[in-house]
Amino acid sequence: xxxxxxxxxxxxxxxxxxxxxxxxxxxxxxxxxxxxxxxxxxxxxxxxxxxxxxxxxxxxxxxxxxxxxxxxxxxxxxxxxxxxxxxxxxxxxxxxxxxxxxxxxxxxxxxxxxxxxxxxxxxxxxxxxxxxxxxxxxxxxxxxxxxxxxxxxxxxxxxxxxxxxxxxxxxxxxxxxxxxxxxxxxxxxxxxxxxxxxxxxxxxxxxxxxxxxxxxxxxxxxxxxxxxxxxxxxxxxxxxxxxxxxxxxxxxxxxxxxxxxxxxxxxxxxxxxxxxxxxxxxxxxxxxxxxxxxxxxxxxxxxxxxxxx
Amino acid sequence: xxxxxxxxxxxxxxxxxxxxxxxxxxxxxxxxxxxxxxxxxxxxxxxxxxxxxxxxxxxxxxxxxxxxxxxxxxxxxxxxxxxxxxxxxxxxxxxxxxxxxxxxxxxxxxxxxxxxxxxxxxxxxxxxxxxxxxxxxxxxxxxxxxxxxxxxxxxxxxxxxxxxxxxxxxxxxxxxxxxxxxxxxxxxxxxxxxxxxxxxxxxxxxxxxxxxxxxxxxxxxxxxxxxxxxxxxxxxxxxxxxxxxxxxxxxxxxxxxxxxxxxxxxxxxxxxxxxxxxxxxxxxxxxxxxxxxxxxxxxxxxxxxxxxxxxxxxxxxxxxxxxxxxxxxxxxxxxxxxxxxxxxxxxxxxxxxxxxxxxxxxxxxxxxxxxxxxxxxxxxxxxxxxxxxxxxxxxxxxxxxxxxxxxxxxxxxxxxxxxxxxxxxxxxxxxxxxxxxxxxxxxxxxxxxxxxxxxxxxxxxxxxxxxxxxxxxxxxxxxxxxxxxxxxxxxxxxxxxxxxxxxxxxxxxxxxx
Numbered sequence: 001x002x003x004x005x006x007x008x009x010x011x012x013x014x015x016x017x018x019x020x021x022x023x024x025x026x027x028x029x030x031x032x033x034x035x036x037x038x039x040x041x042x043x044x045x046x047x048x049x050x051x052x053x054x055x056x057x058x059x060x061x062x063x064x065x066x067x068x069x070x071x072x073x074x075x076x077x078x079x080x081x082x083x084x085x086x087x088x089x090x091x092x093x094x095x096x097x098x099x100x101x102x103x104x105x106x107x108x109x110x111x112x113x114x115x116x117x118x119x120x121x122x123x124x125x126x127x128x129x130x131x132x133x134x135x136x137x138x139x140x141x142x143x144x145x146x147x148x149x150x151x152x153x154x155x156x157x158x159x160x161x162x163x164x165x166x167x168x169x170x171x172x173x174x175x176x177x178x179x180x181x182x183x184x185x186x187x188x189x190x191x192x193x194x195x196x197x198x199x200x201x202x203x204x205x206x207x208x209x210x211x212x213x214x215x216x217x218x219x220x221x222x223x224x225x226x227x228x229x230x231x232x233x234x235x236x237x238x239x240x241x242x243x244x245x246x247x248x249x250x251x252x253x254x255x256x257x258x259x260x261x262x263x264x265x266x267x268x269x270x271x272x273x274x275x276x277x278x279x280x281x282x283x284x285x286x287x288x289x290x291x292x293x294x295x296x297x298x299x300x301x302x303x304x305x306x307x308x309x
Numbered sequence: 310x311x312x313x314x315x316x317x318x319x320x321x322x323x324x325x326x327x328x329x330x331x332x333x334x335x336x337x338x339x340x341x342x343x344x345x346x347x348x349x350x351x352x353x354x355x356x357x358x359x360x361x362x363x364x365x366x367x368x369x370x371x372x373x374x375x376x377x378x379x380x381x382x383x384x385x386x387x388x389x390x391x392x393x394x395x396x397x398x399x400x401x402x403x404x405x406x407x408x409x410x411x412x413x414x415x416x417x418x419x420x421x422x423x424x425x426x427x428x429x430x431x432x433x434x435x436x437x438x439x440x441x442x443x444x445x446x447x448x449x450x451x452x453x454x455x456x457x458x459x460x461x462x463x464x465x466x467x468x469x470x471x472x473x474x475x476x477x478x479x480x481x482x483x484x485x486x487x488x489x490x491x492x493x494x495x496x497x498x499x500x501x502x503x504x505x506x507x508x509x510x511x512x513x514x515x516x517x518x519x520x521x522x523x524x525x526x527x528x529x530x531x532x533x534x535x536x537x538x539x540x541x542x543x544x545x546x547x548x549x550x551x552x553x554x555x556x557x558x559x560x561x562x563x564x565x566x567x568x569x570x571x572x573x574x575x576x577x578x579x580x581x582x583x584x585x586x587x588x589x590x591x592x593x594x595x596x597x598x599x600x601x602x603x604x605x606x607x608x609x610x611x612x613x614x615x616x617x618x619x620x621x622x623x624x625x626x627x628x629x630x631x632x633x634x635x636x637x638x639x640x641x642x643x644x645x646x647x648x649x650x651x652x653x654x655x656x657x658x659x660x661x662x663x664x665x666x667x668x669x670x671x672x673x674x675x676x677x678x679x680x681x682x683x684x685x686x687x688x689x690x691x692x693x694x695x696x697x698x699x700x701x702x703x704x705x706x707x708x709x710x711x712x713x714x715x716x717x718x719x720x721x722x723x724x725x726x727x728x729x730x731x732x733x734x735x736x737x738x739x740x741x742x743x744x745x746x747x748x749x750x751x752x753x754x755x756x757x758x759x760x761x762x763x764x765x766x767x768x769x770x771x772x773x774x775x776x777x778x779x780x781x782x783x784x785x786x787x788x789x790x791x792x793x794x795x796x797x798x799x800x801x802x803x804x805x806x807x808x809x810x811x812x813x814x815x816x817x818x819x820x821x822x
Contacts, residue, residue: 049623052626054626074627074628074629077627079624079627081620081623081624081627082620085616085619085620085621085624086621087323087621089323089326089327090323098315098319099624099628101315102312102315102316102625102628102629103628146624
């Protein structure tokens with residue numbers, strides 16, 4: 001990928017005998033939101049730590065802005081860790097300024113940036129309040145502010161929505177969209193599929209440390225077999241003989257709901273055409289695309305511990 | 310370097326404004342006040358009750374000794390009063406004005422020998438200590454306190470009839486002498502301290518006087534009585550030799566006056582005492598630095614463990630390298646330790662100055678361990694090197710811990726391991742320029758600690774330079790070694806840490822590269 005900000009090539013991470021990440025390769029194009037998806041223990045955090053240069057890969061190569069992770073690119077990356085921790089006795093303002101300075105901003109600019117971010121995140125009124133006195137949602141926004149205070153080109157968010165109420169989740173989603181709109185590349189890990197589905201341009205799905213998928217949502221849907229839901233009083237068993245139909249699930253007694261499972265690449269319209277040919281009267285024909293959760297369940301082969309729709 | 314400083318300063322501010330640290334800063338002042346006030350307060354209570362007066366009785370079978378004893382008691386009271394008065398005049402009188410205004414009184418109080426019989430006679434002639442104080446008063450410095458005459462030490466009382474009439478005097482007096490029973494004194498019941506029995510044949514020399522007391526370890530009364538009896542015997546001998554009463558008085562009063570001079574009045578005690586104070590001072594200073602060092606190193610380690618457990622460490626590592634973080638933490642501890650020592654020293658000096666001015670002379674002696682800015686700088690440098698050596702080791706150990714209990718499991722043995730390095734140099738305080746001290750100054754790890762103690766004397770320049778080189782090289786090697794362990798440990802999966810695991814990591818670190 002020519003305009004990739006981040007590239008991983010056959011990256012593995014081993015802790016003793018345990019293989020946490022297994023030859024993972026993917027890239028994040030500039031200005032896109034890339035979701036790193038997977039259930040608990042899939043290797044998401046280990047992958048992010050290697051990208052950040054916090055821990056070196058056991059094998060493979062990582063390139064960020066064409067360079068190896070570490071000091072050379074540290075100031076161009078913003079990071080929000082999974083388990084949020086800030087200095088409880090520091091004020092919101094001082095916290096943002098401190099991390100901005102650590103990322104290379106000098107005093108006046110760091111303070112100006114802290115004020116801007118507090119205003120942008122609607123937290124100006126808690127500027128001088130200690131972190132321990134803030135609500136969890138507010139503290140999480142402050143943590144996001146610390147990650148982006150130095151205006152990084154690549155923002156890495158590890159489970160940014162965990163522990164947030166729906167209102168704060170929406171606000172955080174909006175903030176991430178604003179970041180992407182301003183040209184930042186965003187890589188975020190999550191095990192909550194709905195956020196990823198709404199936000200991401202691309203997905204990388206990890207299962208047991210290995211990559212199971214890498215692409216757009218449309219590409220993901222293309223690799224997942226489709227299901228057609230039909231409502232009819234007629235007997236639709238004849239569809240079993242149709243090419244591309246893998247399974248026909250008849251309705252429970254007294255209900256008209258049929259489920260037709262198709263093989264990958266089969267067009268659902270072929271089912272509709274067959275029904276017309278047999279003069280079947282349909283009261284419902286539903287070919288809606290599968291949600292990301294279903295795609296993930298399919299790709300993970302049922303290994304979805306800790307996964308949320 | 311800017312990031313190291315940012316982390317160090319941030320950590321310093323966080324710790325220095327925390328309650329546990331402030332408690333550690335100000336507790337010594339509280340202890341000092343306690344240690345100084347308790348004895349003072351109890352002494353004040355004793356002072357309210359008055360100094361102890363020894364009550365004693367005399368059984369005078371000669372019929373002539375009692376006036377002699379009473380005269381000796383009067384003489385003792387005057388001697389003590391004159392001693393107190395001369396001390397008082399020395400401290401509170403405006404000497405120049407006194408010499409100009411009353412040269413005779415000035416000579417008597419400032420230059421005379423207060424122990425001499427002549428001076429006692431002169432005091433008696435002036436009407437006693439209070440009359441002399443009244444004469445001195447116009448020449449006192451402004452704000453001088455009132456002179457208080459020392460109370461009488463010994464008071465003669467009469468024995469009850471039951472003792473006097475008893476055939477076995479010793480048995481009859483025993484309950485009184487052992488304070489099981491009190492005897493009637495001039496102002497109420499008192500403890501009978503002693504009985505002097507002067508037999509009838511005392512003047513003949515055929516019988517000797519007997520001194521009865523339950524406590525023979527404090528001989529002041531016995532010595533006073535013996536001196537009085539000796540003097541009386543000499544008087545009688547003089548009479549036997551047909552000497553005139555004037556000649557006898559002259560003979561008995563003949564005594565050389567003695568001048569007492571302190572060659573170094575600014576210093577406290579004897580030369581050996583000074584040396585002991587200096588050694589004690591070196592030990593106190595070393596212990597203070599040692600305590601500050603371990604206290605702050607532990608604080609920084611515990612803070613690191615907390616940062617590790619709440620993932621702030623991860624956030625920091627996304628901003629800076631592990632080595633930068635470690636250096637920042639090390640300097641946090643160093644700043645804290647220097648701050649702590651600074652506050653302690655100021656607090657002690659302030660407390661002594663305000664509350665215990667009498668102890669200033671001791672502080673002054675202790676402070677003579679550091680004679681100038683250069684020596685203070687040298688002490689600070691070796692303290693910093695000592696801190697960085699221990700702190701680096703502790704941080705590496707602490708980085709293995711994922712929880713406070715983990716930290717305790719790792720840091721406590723680490724403390725014990727480093728203890729000999731920190732304690733052995735204490736021996737150096739007794740002989741800072743000995744061969745052992747010089748040898749220890751060049752031994753890696755021991756070097757900065759030894760020089761910390763030796764900096765309180767005046768080590769040779771070559772030793773300072775040599776120890777500095779050894780300490781810096783040791784520190785450079787140690788930091789490189791522990792930084793690898795620190796980096797590896799910080800993000801190790803959450804498994805319980807052990808001290809032996811830490812040692813193993815340390816051992817393998819050079820192979821890790």
